[in-house]
Amino acid sequence: MNNNHKNNKAYYGNFGGQFVPETAMFALTSLENAYNEAKKDPSFSEQLNDLLKNYVGRPTPLYYAKNLSQHYQHHIYLKREDLNHTGAHKINNALGQVLLAKRMGKKKVIAETGAGQHGVATATAAALLGLECNIYMGATDIERQKLNVFRMELLGAKVVAITDGLQTLKEATTAAIQAWVAQIEEVFYVIGSAVGPHPYPAIVRDFQSVIGNETQQQLATLGIKPQHIIACVGGGSNAIGIFSAFLNDPSVKLYGVEAGGKGIDTDEHAASLTLGKEGIIHGMKTYVLQDKYGQISPVHSISAGLDYPGVGPQHAHLFQSGRVTYAPITDDEAMEALLLTTQQEGIIPAIESAHALAYLSKLCPTLPAGQPQNIVVNVSGRGDKDMHTVFSILKNEHYD
Ligand SMILES: *Cc1c(COP(=O)(O)O)cnc(C)c1O
Numbered sequence: 001m002n003n004n005h006k007n008n009k010a011y012y013g014n015f016g017g018q019f020v021p022e023t024a025m026f027a028l029t030s031l032e033n034a035y036n037e038a039k040k041d042p043s044f045s046e047q048l049n050d051l052l053k054n055y056v057g058r059p060t061p062l063y064y065a066k067n068l069s070q071h072y073q074h075h076i077y078l079k080r081e082d083l084n085h086t087g088a089h090k091i092n093n094a095l096g097q098v099l100l101a102k103r104m105g106k107k108k109v110i111a112e113t114g115a116g117q118h119g120v121a122t123a124t125a126a127a128l129l130g131l132e133c134n135i136y137m138g139a140t141d142i143e144r145q146k147l148n149v150f151r152m153e154l155l156g157a158k159v160v161a162i163t164d165g166l167q168t169l170k171e172a173t174t175a176a177i178q179a180w181v182a183q184i185e186e187v188f189y190v191i192g193s194a195v196g197p198h199p200y201p202a203i204v205r206d207f208q209s210v211i212g213n214e215t216q217q218q219l220a221t222l223g224i225k226p227q228h229i230i231a232c233v234g235g236g237s238n239a240i241g242i243f244s245a246f247l248n249d250p251s252v253k254l255y256g257v258e259a260g261g262k263g264i265d266t267d268e269h270a271a272s273l274t275l276g277k278e279g280i281i282h283g284m285k286t287y288v289l290q291d292k293y294g295q296i297s298p299v300h301s302i303s304a305g306l307d308y309p310g311v312g313p314q315h316a317h318l319f320q321s322g323r324v325t326y327a328p329i330t331d332d333e334a335m336e337a338l339l340l341t342t343q344q345e346g347i348i349p350a351i352e353s354a355h356a357l358a359y360l361s362k363l364c365p366t367l368p369a370g371q372p373q374n375i376v377v378n379v380s381g382r383g384d385k386d387m388h389t390v391f392s393i394l395k396n397e398h399y400d
Contacts, residue, residue, distance in 0.1 A: 009198070010198035011198075011313075012201075012313045012314045012316065012318075013316075013320060014317070014320070015278075015285050015313035015314070016198055016201060016284055016286075016313035016317075017197065017198065017284060017285050017313075019280050020181075020197050021181055023181050023184060024177075024283075026184065028198065028199065031100075031203075032199040034100060034103065034104045035100060035203055038100055044099070044100075044103065047099060048095065048096055051095050051099075052210060055095075055128070056084050056085045056095070057083060057084060057085055058084070058092075058210065059214045059218070060079065060084060060211075060214065061083065062077050062080070062214070062218035062222075063077065063079075064076075064077055065341075065347075068340075068360070069372075071340070071344060072360055073372060074364050074373050074375055075372050075375065076375050076377065077224075077226075077374065077375065077376045077377070078345075078377055078379045079376060079377070079379060080379055081211060081379055081380050082349060082350065082379045082381050086120055086124055087117075087350075087381050087384060088117055088238075088350065088380055088381030088382070089208060089237065089238045089378075089381065090117055090121040090237075091124065092207050092210055092241070093121075093204050094118065094121035094124065094125040094190060094192075095128075096203070096206075096207035097125075097190045097191070098122065098126055098128075098129050098131060098188075098190060099129065100188070101190070102129050102130075102131060107131060107186060108183075108186055108188070109122060109126055109189075110135070110136065110179055110180060110188075110189055111133075111135055111136070111176065111189070111190040111191070112135075112169065112173040112175070112176040112192065113135055113137050113148075113169070114137075114138075114141055114168065114169035114172070114304050114305065114307060115141065115144075115305060115385070116137065116141070116145040116148025116149060117148070117304075117305060117381070117385065118192030119135040120155070121192075122135065122157070122192070123155035123156065124155055125190075126156070127155045127156050133156065133158070134160055135159050136160050136172045136175045137149070137159055137160065137172050138162050138168040138171050138172045139162060139163045139167040141168055141169065141172070142161055147385075162175045166298060168307075169304075169307065170308075174282070176189060177189070177282065177283070191204060192235070192237070193237040193308075193312060194235055194236045194237040194240045194312035194314060194315075195235040195236070195282060195284060195286075195308075195312045195313075196282055197282075197283030197284055200283075201313055204312075205237070205240045205241065205312075208237050208238060208242075208244075209244040209245065210241070211238065211242045212242045212246060213245050215229075215242060216245040216246070219374075224374055226246070226375075227251070227252065227253065227373045228252070228254075228255065228363060228373060229242060229243065229255070229375075229377075229378070230255045230360070230363070230376070230377045231255075231256060231257070231356050231377075231378040231380065232256075232257045232305075232306060232352045232355040232356040232378075232380060233256040233257060233258050233306070233311060233315060233326065234303075234307070234352065235308055235311065235312050236256070236312035236314070238378055238380040239256050239315070239378070240315065241378075242376070242378045243256075243324065247323065253325070254318075254323065254324040254325070255325050255326075255327065255359055256273070256324050256327075257327060257328070257329050257356050257358070257359045258270065258271045258272065258274060258311075258326060258327070258328045258329070259271065259299075259300075259302075259303060259306035259328065259329070259355060260274075260328030260329050260331075261299075261300040261302070263330055264328050267297070267300075268300035269299065269300060269328065270289070270301045270306055271328040272286075272287050272288065272289050272308070272309060273315065274327070274328050275289060276289045276290070276309075276310075276311070279294060279296075281296060281309065282310065285313065285316075286310050286312070286315075287310070287311055287316050288309055288310050289309040290309075296309050302331035302351055302393075303334065303352040303354075305351075305380075305381075306355065329355040329358045329362075333355075333358040334351055334354040335351070335354070335393060336361075337354045340357075341354065341357050342383075348383035349379050349381070349383050350379075350380060350381035350385065351386045351390075352380055353378070353379045356377050356378060356379070356380070357377055357379070360375065360377065363375070
């Protein structure tokens, strides 16, 4: 254990830091300074809050899911991030960072994207706020996600195809970091999850903490004390967003759900905390899925948003400290939960969010019977983007 990190704000316990080329250090420092100033400036939060309310549609409802509650015999509340403009929580962060870019006098933003959700959110914010926008995307993903590529282009962004390696999110992220370092004066790099070098994980968490703050207020208004909160974890932004308001209250149990893919006894999953080892990826020290030579392993999940071999450093710390319980959910379990939620509640969740919903079937049987507990599930996004995946699975396989 290295305790030197304990008082360093770039670290969460042993995790985080700034593992970047020297040229990027200057940009990270000026980002941190600009962000600290923005935080103190009431006009910045006024502008952001106005957009969150009138453009994104916040606050999102905290919905009592009566039928799921009946099914599980516990009180299930859904935090409806699926109702946000552009269909997921990612817009909360994209708007915050693009506003910050504008404040810093940047004319151009860049971002990486896997399935295209963060790309669409960034292109949306850039269109709204009048900045040039380049999105780095693996060529394989471009092929798989044609509709989102078209959306980004329609919004005025340029989609840059990356043809290295597996041509997916990991390579797109590396390319975006390189492009950023090459044009560090003019360009703002909008990171899509609570990952990357300090101060990004803190900035993304802060912009997403609106989810947890609203949830806390909504529960208080209802006079309800939450006992369990569940969220899915890709890089970890929607999870840390809802957890952050409750981290200091030990009576609230927190659960982060990773992609178990085809099973954690196979090589096809993205369970970075359950099976990863400490390592460095994309500028941070965290848990990384890697082989015995330290090479980053290929990952699999039915949901593109959870398909990442690392995880945000604060989650790595919360895992090590035991404050949050992390568990894998397989592709099949997520699909079952997607169908259950759709048929019981008339809400089609994103497949990512279905991982969090599936955890109800693990958690509820372990709770005392006859004493309904209050459980909040963060529904990070809506399922529209996943219809082609769901369709092709249901054609080959029958679910009851
Ligand atoms: C991108 C995405 C995720 C995963 O990202 P986090 O940073 O872990 O939140 C989860 N759900 C949806 C709907 C997404 O689009």
